Amino acid sequence: MRKWTLSLFAVSVALLFAASSPRAAETIKIGVAGPLTGDQAAFGEMLKNGSLLAAEEWNAKGGVVLRGKKVKVELLWGDDRHDPREGVSIAHKFVNSGVVGVVGHFNSSVSIPASTVYSEAGVVQITPASTNPKLTEQGFMTVFRACGRDDQQGEVAAEFIKNKLKAKNVAILHDKTTYGQGLADETRRFLGRLGIKPVFYSGIVQGDKDFTPVLTAAKQKNPEVVFFGGIHPEAILLVKQMRERLGMNAAFISGDGVYVDEFFKIAGKAAEGSYITFTPDQAKIQAAQGVIAKHRERFGKEVGAYTIYSYVAASLILQSIQETNSTAGARLSAHLRSKAWNTALGKIQFNAKGDVLESPYVVWQVKGGRFVQLN
Amino acid sequence: MSAAPLLECRALTRRFGGLVALDALHLEVRPAEVVGLIGPNGAGKTTAFNVVTGIHPPTAGEVSFEGRSVVGLRPSAVLQRGIARTFQNIRLFRGMTALENALVGRHARLRTGPLGAILRSRRVVEEERAAVDFAMELLRFTGIERHALARADSLSYGDQRRAEIARALASEPRLLLLDEPAAGMNPREKGVLNELILAIRDRGVTVLLIEHDMRVVMGISDRVVVLDHGQKIAEGPPDAVRRDPRVLEAYLGSAHA
Amino acid sequence: MRSFASAPLLGLWFAFLALPFAGWRGALWTGLACAALVAAARTLGRVLRAEPVARRLAMAQEAIGESWEFMLRGTRDWRVAALVLLGLVAFPWVLDRYKTDVLVVAGIYVMLSLGLNVVVGFAGLLDLGYVAFYAVGAYSYALLSTWYGLSFWPGLLGGAALAAVFGILLGIPVLRLRGDYLAIVTLGFGEIIRIVLNNWDDVTRGPNGILGIGRPHLGDFRFSQPMHFFYLVLALCLITMFIVGRLNRSRIGRAWAAMREDESAAECMGVNLVHAKLLAFAFGASWAGLGGVVFAAKQTFVSPESFAFFESVIILCMVVLGGMGSVPGVVLGALILVALPEALRELTLFRPMILGGAMVLMMVMRPRGFLRERGLRLAEGALPPGVPREEGR
């Protein structure tokens, strides 16, 4: 009996010890966290590849110069499965393994709870993709954002609606997610500043298929523009149902969550002419060309939307380690805020909150079955 | 026959849709009696039990126990008043032991609440111990003590019937309703059952009994009530009822008449 | 299954079924895998059913069950209790932060599944919306903490109490419903709570969730490290196991079990179904609430997506897998389901699939879970000596 008890105990302990314990090798550890597996694995891969390019670049030079010695860079992968709880677990894992900085996470809903752990442990976190303003509004010294914020995107959308589309009647829909509603609310706020009060504002249920009831209600208000905060599956259905079921011709405008080829591939004709706010065409950024070429060579495919952001995030952490000759989170955070950086995305300067100063959003349009950047 | 009735049904009626299962039934059971309730299939016997124990509310009429109405009470409250029953198709708690079954029967007589169960004071342990003693005594009384810790569904058919009786007795009822206790028993077991029922009466528990086996009913009943189509067609001492032509007709059908 | 078809035929059949999803190659592999699996399972089955092996297996199984119970009963022998406790207390010193954090999560799940076990395992009420109470606990503490600065300990009680109230609110309308209807209504209830949390922006801040939830304090000591939470959760788990075990082995536990076996017979035997059901709902809910408060305090952040339907399913799996109604079994189930995906991170994509398959397999092969419910529902010591023990239960 006692023997059984002990062996059972041993098995359960062994299970917990299953993963390897951290090695004591002399490296600079950078954590890379995002949805590496599962339905958002494609985004996780962008984070992975971008950071990998940066790390390999530094290692090719022999490593980061720290206290007179060249130290190699080691990347640790953290798969958060876009689950906030996993994110916190990963954060503990990283802190425990002694990471100096973190590239990640991808989703705002994960980055935000994880940032508490990083901040408490004094670990620099640069997210390449979490656009929710709340992340940097928490007042954590250690949090940075290489990408834009939803409110910056909303501002671009609002100005486009007012100045380019010259619309007065705007309907706003969102998918009741952190991202979608955040984007919709920021757009509404900036529209308000420009003197436009949306004639219709409503959430929809993510995962639903039939949005004709709410679109019918919106149609009653004769909107010239329908703005949607959300991601592509709902956007496809919305635009299809607007055009094909209800015969609405209002302009459709949405955010970066819809910048996916499926949007025009599945929605077809219905998507034609839709607008999307997104980052500028990376092919047009001079500084990014090197990374794009290297990525093509290393991985045999084109960069994704967040690859270069991840590259920049990882590079910034490594560069500031070398420049401050320190791995202390407080010094790195201060240094990152202290100056303008020349990066693959052009000049970047962080403000006190950790956000980039310049709004990096422009408007794209679906033309002839592809996305085209408008000037 | 001067004692006040223990159980009294007045004009008790129960309809299921268009079907009249009980039709203005008058029924009296006096203390310390064994009353047999007989009648052909579908006569409304089990329905009468179900209405008395509160499973079905009566469509009309009145049921009083010890002078107070029990109409509208939940079955658990009826049991609390002192009426316990067994079931025609045995309904023991199959996954539990015979002892636990009896202890569930004792449920209504125990006081321990959730907090008591968690804190388990001396009083609670005493109560549990007394309950177990009482339950064991009943298992001994019904003759299945040695199966106390066996799962109910592992017991033989006859033992299951006895376990059900023990479970019902555990609530210290003053009236026990037995629904075909002899069904499926062999003659020897039936003999033991007869004695058990009489012993139950001797403990001071009044028994109202549905039974198809005439030898059991006629052998132990002080009085027999005959139902047909929800109506009482005869009532009296076993011998008188046995000879009643209406009873014969009900049982043997119009072909005989 | 034997009469169904031979292994190659079965392989062919499943290859046919998989064709539209897996393509030619995938279907081929599916077919081969199915045929091999069926053949292997049958051979294994034949071996396992052979007398000596079967006996030994039964013994091993018995031993595992007993050793778990022994561990539990060990709490009464102070030496064993001290040993086990020492082992548990030592965990965070042996493990790193991350693994300790995983253990904290596991502990919360242990509490949740023990609570659900009361509803499903003890009382036999299939609740598919259990996560709603978890959410109520988490959000009530999150709101009280961020609005009124309520500290953790009263928050713990408040969260549990509020969840219990919700449990009763759900319980009252569904009292009369049969098992499967109950399952659907509870599922609906769970979804309603999640949808409301996601949409009541003014109060719950909608999908953004609530940030900056207060950490627990003990005097001047502030809980922040996974290790601190480990001890908190460990204590709560032990208390839960103690309370749940005692409830089960009492008049109340017997009433629940009777109700689970046969509702209307239980009612006729004096069990007030209204009380028994509401008590089960309220008790199960309050434990979910407790777990929710701890979760909120550990995470310092709650959002509706943590309380999706799948969460209810996972907790139910823990209960079912471990053995419905058995306290040590449920603890085992919870630990397995948290530890397994950690050990098999690479298989994340397959995890839900494996989980679903395991549920089916479990029901078909061992509907009572790994560990059977055992022991009498009696206070220990209430059974007089000399009661003849018959062939095992």
Next chain:
Amino acid sequence: MLTQQLVNGIVVGSVYALIALGYTLVYGILQLINFAHGEIYMMGAYVGIAVLGVLAAMGLTQQSLALSILLVFLVPMVYCAAYGVTLERVAYRPLRQAPRLSPLISAIGMSIFLQNYVQVAQGARDKAFPNLLSLGSFEVMGAHVSGLQVFILAAALAMMAGLQLFIHRTRLGRAMRATAQDRTMAALVGVDVNRVIAVTFAIGSVLAAVAGVMVGMYYGLVNHYIGFVAGIKAFTAAVLGGIGNVTGALVGGFLLALLESFWAGYVSAVYKDVFAFLVLVVVLIFRPEGILGGSTEVDRA
């Protein structure tokens, strides 16, 4: 707006009703909520895409539209029937004598398994359902109606009529009704109960397949989780109409879809599901037998 919302509700109602029939048929016979039924519907849509892919590769879609459409419906129907029968054989039949919670848990497990199998095999991203039929659209009383909507409603009604004929006019249908009344009794009078149950699952799955293909055509996009939501809604519809009652499933499906449509259009789009569930709870509390269901509760103490 009113007519438009009516039109909006009708297609969704057809889908709900078709899936609800599967729940109702199985429940009528086994008193089991076939939780995995929604997944069969989802798989029907996927098989439809696969068939379209093959047809397009063979160039048949260009040559004969009618034959293509026939195959796009027929093949998923056959496949789903096979899925339904296998599902019953693997997950439910071994549990026919088990405690009542077991088959329900097994059903939930099967639902999770199938949903995630499809995710693993087909990827998590949305699948396009190529558009076959472009039937144009027209205006009726201020409402925009597309030809596809008319086609879907007609197809759904035809399926339901066929089901009614099957149940009331064929031997097998009679056996089904007998089994639903009393399984033991049916077995005693010589009905092969296992066969009847298998047929029931097959029929329910065929209807679900039709619903799946129609949804694919209508929305042009399919993913692995459409089965869960649709399944829950269809079950709600079945209960609303009176579970076990075939006409009830029809009535329930349309009623629920219309209620949802009006609620989403006039009151709140985000609380639509809350409303649907509340309707379910209220119906269960005040009329557990549903709108059309007779009292199926056999009084038995």
